[in-house]
Amino acid sequence: MEKLLEIKNLQVEYYKHGQVIPAVRGVDLNIAPGEIVGVAGESGCGKSTVALSLMRLIPEKQGKITGGKILFENENILDMNDEEMRQVRGGKIGIVFQEAFSSLNPVFTIGDQIKEAIQLHNPDFSNKKSRTKTLEALQRVNIPNFEERYHAFPHQLSGGMQQRAMIAMSLSCNPQILIADEPTTALDVTIQAQILDLLLKVRKEMNMAILLITHNLAVVSQVADRVAIMYAGQIVEMASNEQLFSNPLHPYTVGLLNSVPDVNTQGKKLAQIAGQIPEPENLPKGCPFHPRCPDVMDKCKTLAPETLEWEKGHFVRCFKYSV
Amino acid sequence: MRGHRAGVKTGIMPNLLEVKNLKKYYPVERGVFKETAGYVKALDGVSFTIGEKETLGLVGESGCGKTTCGRLVANLLKPTSGEVLFDEEDIFDLRGKQLKSFRKNAQIVFQDPYSSLNPRQKIFNIVAEPIKIHGLYPAKEIKNRVEELLKLVGLSPELAKGYPHQLSGGQRQRIGLARALALNPRLIVADEPISSLDISIQAQIINLMLDLQDKYSLSYLFISHDLGIVKHVAHRVAVMYLGKIVELADTDTLYAKPLHPYTKMLLDSVPKIKTKVTPPTVEKPATETLAGRQNEGCAFYSRCPRSISRCKEMDPLLEPKGEKHYACCWNPE
Numbered sequence: 001m002e003k004l005l006e007i008k009n010l011q012v013e014y015y016k017h018g019q020v021i022p023a024v025r026g027v028d029l030n031i032a033p034g035e036i037v038g039v040a041g042e043s044g045c046g047k048s049t050v051a052l053s054l055m056r057l058i059p060e061k062q063g064k065i066t067g068g069k070i071l072f073e074n075e076n077i078l079d080m081n082d083e084e085m086r087q088v089r090g091g092k093i094g095i096v097f098q099e100a101f102s103s104l105n106p107v108f109t110i111g112d113q114i115k116e117a118i119q120l121h122n123p124d125f126s127n128k129k130s131r132t133k134t135l136e137a138l139q140r141v142n143i144p145n146f147e148e149r150y151h152a153f154p155h156q157l158s159g160g161m162q163q164r165a166m167i168a169m170s171l172s173c174n175p176q177i178l179i180a181d182e183p184t185t186a187l188d189v190t191i192q193a194q195i196l197d198l199l200l201k202v203r204k205e206m207n208m209a210i211l212l213i214t215h216n217l218a219v220v221s222q223v224a225d226r227v228a229i230m231y232a233g234q235i236v237e238m239a240s241n242e243q244l245f246s247n248p249l250h251p252y253t254v255g256l257l258n259s260v261p262d263v264n265t266q267g268k269k270l271a272q273i274a275g276q277i278p279e280p281e282n283l284p285k286g287c288p289f290h291p292r293c294p295d296v297m298d299k300c301k302t303l304a305p306e307t308l309e310w311e312k313g314h315f316v317r318c319f320k321y322s323v
Numbered sequence: 324m325r326g327h328r329a330g331v332k333t334g335i336m337p338n339l340l341e342v343k344n345l346k347k348y349y350p351v352e353r354g355v356f357k358e359t360a361g362y363v364k365a366l367d368g369v370s371f372t373i374g375e376k377e378t379l380g381l382v383g384e385s386g387c388g389k390t391t392c393g394r395l396v397a398n399l400l401k402p403t404s405g406e407v408l409f410d411e412e413d414i415f416d417l418r419g420k421q422l423k424s425f426r427k428n429a430q431i432v433f434q435d436p437y438s439s440l441n442p443r444q445k446i447f448n449i450v451a452e453p454i455k456i457h458g459l460y461p462a463k464e465i466k467n468r469v470e471e472l473l474k475l476v477g478l479s480p481e482l483a484k485g486y487p488h489q490l491s492g493g494q495r496q497r498i499g500l501a502r503a504l505a506l507n508p509r510l511i512v513a514d515e516p517i518s519s520l521d522i523s524i525q526a527q528i529i530n531l532m533l534d535l536q537d538k539y540s541l542s543y544l545f546i547s548h549d550l551g552i553v554k555h556v557a558h559r560v561a562v563m564y565l566g567k568i569v570e571l572a573d574t575d576t577l578y579a580k581p582l583h584p585y586t587k588m589l590l591d592s593v594p595k596i597k598t599k600v601t602p603p604t605v606e607k608p609a610t611e612t613l614a615g616r617q618n619e620g621c622a623f624y625s626r627c628p629r630s631i632s633r634c635k636e637m638d639p640l641l642e643p644k645g646e647k648h649y650a651c652c653w654n655p656e
Contacts, residue, residue: 259522
């Protein structure tokens with residue numbers, strides 16, 4: 001398979017009160033052109049940190065990428081100088097954050113903000129051309145009356161429209177990959193459906209790859225081609241959409257899927273995963289999931305399992321599946 | 324109706340709570356002299372009942388007035404007009420001892436477990452305060468009661484010595500529940516009790532709430548935007564749109580045969596696991612908001628796929644369309 005982006009053994013640490021907190025502990029992930037890869041997990045599992053690392057946006061004093069490689073078109077993003085990185089960030093890789101309102105600048109119109117992004121990445125564009133490109137970007141994300149909305153300030157738009165404007169901005173420079181970090185979490189379900197639909201549409205039109213980061217398994221199962229489940233800074237299971245949701249292997253994935261109420265659980269107690277999500281600074285020894293795992297074995301308590309390929313394209317990090 | 328409690332029959336249960344034509348308008352002030360320029364009709368004539376040991380789910384999108392409704396039922400806000408009858412007495416007429424007794428019987432659990440616990444108080448004090456105020460237990464027994472409550476919600480009594488910041492989101496929400504249960508209430512208004520929690524923790528809190536309902540015959544007004552969760556916990560469901568209930572029915576009926584186009588749109592929009600890409604269900608964007616709402620015609624008119632000419636002219640009323648199934652629509656499914 002052709003690889004557009006390849007993350008190899010990524011490690012990220014944060015620093016708090018002189019303490020080292022491992023946030024991402026060896027993540028391997030690759031994305032092909034035009035592919036949608038979903039990364040799902042609960043809060044604190046490191047999924048957003050992976051997204052920020054791809055853009056080299058980890059705040060310098062708070063944390064650091066301590067190991068691994070991020071190859072984009074066979075070039076390591078982590079070795080790039082600031083000028084090269086600026087070309088990638090917002091140019092070849094776009095990002096959309098969870099809260100559109102706090103990501104947009106409240107004192108500029110959305111049109112001006114999108115135009116700024118276009119001009120920064122295309123210094124040779126005339127003012128008029130940038131403006132045309134901006135209008136195209138607004139139109140592409142189905143903003144009604146886009147010519148009027150060009151002059152709207154963020155607070156004049158609804159949450160869904162703000163998120164569309166954010167997506168328009170990220171797409172304005174024709175990125176090859178769009179990182180969408182919880183793009184629909186702050187939105188109502190009807191608006192969420194619209195935004196997911198929009199992501200699918202632009203993927204098709206622009207043959208763009210999307211890294212979709214979310215805690216919502218249903219959202220992932222609707223749009224992703226492949227899915228990675230993260231727990232405590234590691235990918236514990238990775239498979240195609242169909243493999244993962246029809247045949248989940250890792251006890252954590254199984255637990256998560258059972259915790260989501262659906263038609264079949266109505267009237268029954270929800271299967272729950274016992275215990276708490278471990279704090280990153282206090283990870284249990286061995287497999288980080290072992291204190292909550294229903295299938296725990298002795299060796300899980302002392303040894304950390306490695307990732308293995310259970311069937312073609314279906315990876316799992318669990319001793320249950322090692323022979 | 325939930326299968327594991329088939330003995331509980333809706334309709335036969337005596338009504339614990341009856342909400343009648345409840346309205347809450349917020350004035351919109353303009354200019355230097357703060358003249359009232361109009362009203363935001365956060366709640367515009369809402370009626371429903373909740374029986375003993377029943378869970379009524381209240382669903383709707385942000386800004387539809389569901390939280391306002393919860394706060395009115397808990398008597399934390401005063402209505403513009405309308406009544407809330409608890410044990411057949413209007414809670415807004417209650418004073419003194421009677422009001423205190425209502426507060427004991429109706430408790431509320433808030434959405435955000437981070438801002439709803441006082442960060443300067445120890446867990447013990449947070450849970451013990453309502454007990455002290457209502458003098459339910461002699462001073463010597465308060466400690467035991469708090470420990471009992473913490474165990475009840477699945478926490479170690481040791482935590483009583485700690486502060487809220489030492490707890491995780493799920494643990495805090497359990498404290499919120501323990502505080503609400505401290506007074507042996509009969510009704511709990513749960514305002515999005517799990518939406519700020521992780522999936523694996525959500526299931527724990529939901530199971531806990533169902534256990535507690537069985538054990539103490541609690542009634543819940545369960546407010547949520549998550550239709551999946553509501554389906555799981557509620558016996559009956561009311562769907563709100565722009566300050567009004569547009570549909571009210573038994574849970575099974577509502578999910579199987581939604582009558583109102585808005586309910587249908589909501590249900591279609593919920594992403595489900597293992598179904599590949601659904602076709603776009605929402606063609607028309609939301610143009611109406613509470614603030615900009617027109618008085619004439621149906622509030623949902625501009626987004627509705629089934630609108631007929633009548634919808635623009637006259638506002639429909641919530642009327643029975645089937646057995647225990649109410650909808651507010653001129654042209655239901």
